[in-house]
Amino acid sequence: MSLNAKLPPPAKMPLWPELGKSFADELQDYSPTSVLDGISAYEHEFGRARLIERLADLLHVNRAQPGPAHKEFCTLPFDIVCTTNFDFLLENQYDLERQDNRTAHPVVDEDQLSINIGTAGTLLLKLHGDVRHPTRLVVTEADYDGFLTNYPLIATYLANLLITKTAVFIGYSLDDPDFRQIWQLVASRLGKTRRMAYAIMVGARPGDIARFERRGVKVVNLPGTREKYGDVLAEAFADLREYRREHAGPTLKPTEEKPLEQFLLPRDAMSRLCLFATPLEILPYYRENVFPLAEAAGFVPVTAADVVNLGESTSAKIDTLIDRATVMVVDATSPYTQFELGLAISRSQEVSTRLNRLPLRVIPVVTEFSQLQGAGQSISAIRRPQTLSDESEFVWQIAKALEAIAEEMGFAQRYEPRRLFETKEYRAAVISAMALLESTLRQRLNKPPLESVRRPLSMRQLLDLAVSEGMAIDYQDVLVWTKLRNDVVHRGKRVSRQEAQAVLEGVERIMDAI
Template sequence: MTRHLIAVHDAAVNQDSGGNVWITGDVNLPAELLESHADGKLVLFVGAGASMGDPSNLPSFRELARQLADAARVPFDEDKALDLFLGSMPANFETHVHARRIVARPDSSFNPTHSALVRLASAPGRPRIVTTNFDDHLTTASTAALLPDVDVWVGPALPLGDDFSGIVHLHGSVLRPPAQLVLTDRDFGRAYLTDAWATRFLQKMFDEFTVLFVGYSHDDPIMRYLALGLPSKTRRYVLTHLPDDDKWNHLGIVPVPYPAVEHDHSALLAALEEWDRRARMGRLDHQTSMSEIVNAGPPLNPVDEDYVRQRLERADGALEFAQFARSVDWLRWAESVESFQRLFTGGADTEASSVLGNWFGQVYVADPALHGAALQTVQRLVGRPLHSVRSLCESSVSD
């Protein structure tokens, strides 16, 4: 069946197999993120925003600087870089000790975002999380979720950036001496410029992995240091509710937008949880989802549309689809699917295409009631007059 259809036409219908995938109705993820995650090649890079929700209730880096200014009884400078401001605190003020006290507050505990992040990171196997947060909520969330024990690394004693797993506290931890926290311009200078232990780790990490930032804003100090010292062609993304800020482009980071109203970031949490659910789906889960979607029929909502298209790039997904799809509406819909188009365009044959070729031949070409619809599909995809493809389909069935 497949070779007959490929032989009649050597033109190619070019369709990008990458693109974006609607993981929820609000969040459209780049396919590279999904693929890197499935391949165990994604690092989640977690910032202070992840620890701001209830019951963590910890400050952003800017709010931390503001609270430290209040404690030191000095005016907070809105226009000064945060690390420079913290480096200018009075000499008799123990900036690091006070910062540790604020972050280590006993009434703060992990929140649903921490749980979603550690589950998502561990879904493909070895979790890889890097955080500039000082709190240990990611570790406690991992323990509470009964996930396998993970290694925890705290700067400056870091693993190799291109071969690590676990949770890396890049800028220190409340569980270590306060002096090891990276807060001031002098601390950042040592970590990224003079001793450069953070830079060495990150350079290797960015060379090896795709990276997704979660919980950062463009004015977080680390963003300035990343822009100064790291390769410009690395694969960096950020989940953000402010995707139109030009500074992301300057930093070489691709924004992945989600909607947020005031302080409601529930769309971010929903996307992380759905991504994790998808990543953990087994064969029966996919069969159930495919059955429900196909039985409902096209047109599909964007989330279901992208899910089915993704599954049709795999042989097992194509088999699930072929098991349930029997209507002309689904044949018309399949005409826009790359793995189906390959049957008619001379593109590289795949297992998924072969499955769809058998589905097309057995369900549509071989059925007298659907034979006319099959001829019309061939005409549209091959570009030949209807009478010239009739014998093609007939010979395909007898093959």
């Protein structure tokens, strides 16, 4: 990974053997038998302080900048990344990528493992320390030999990750003796029940592949040469990111029916999801006072707490929710939600460009406008009071913002079922058509003052009210379409072209009539 760093020519980042040779060349009358032997001899000859200074110089710590592979890697929503590198390229790229210095939380010392400081984003476990922590650095024979004894909690934490998670090794040789001890311990205890592990390599030789597989690691061998290593990895990470986003829908299981419908739509479809990101302590207030207003505007409110993620990754769940949402309301009054606000803003235009759909609309809510710092650009926000009440004015400001977005999107939403039908997405066309019908009926019929909107009418109640007001609706047809939609959502029913066409044309007739 570090080979991909950007440096002014002719400087370049060294590989581990090259690093050892640089130290060995500065020793007189000594021929090291290995990289560790040379580094250890250098420390013995010149002392720990000079070793650290020379290491920082050889790694270009003050000059190296993240390259394309770092950039693409840091867009992948990993909760935990472990590294044995001594540099700061990953931290620097996380800061650049998220525009918020709390998005990567480096962990070097054991006492950091037990502290939850409310930092959102990726935990970056630096197994061998870094040059800013000289006493924690694992770089000599003595450091490696004493790792399990000196840092038993980090070793235990790493072992737990290898037991419960699927490890993906990137640019890692498995040659570090401390890691190999832990890896072999997990293998000896679990045997055939040990989880699979994978290594992403570029242009690996058969011998390298055999060595990894002998240690229980399946190699993903990408074609390429050492000179193109960074570019190959960057392309692979970008492909992986888009593949995961494209196929992430089925890994999320909403606990409510309406969000479930929306997750069954193709990624490029115009969904009605309105994602709410709020501190947990005020989420009940939003559910009671704001969610009904979002539904009245034709949206489907959802939070991360309403969705079970089969992959267990919180970062991946948030990334997928933002990717699928049309509107996002962010109460940016906590470090977590401020992080999510920055993520939403950075993703908004990217989603629009990549998928050729309307950009994600973001509605920030703050108690102080200073909470918008780090959002990445100048944006407007709705200000709410510190103390919430049923009469809080900001609720109606959110409602008006949602209504304005719904009106702006109305034309595109009106023709979305037809677009899906023409692309042969028949199941999605049925879901989209029925959502359009329900939303339209709700907006036309559910028209009491905003203050009284708490529990929107059900589809059957909307139909009863529409018939009582003389609308041209075939009650029985709509019930048949509703059953088909329910079978699609809950039973995975396949939909024929004829069935989808009947629903679509029927909904269009009703839309034209009302």
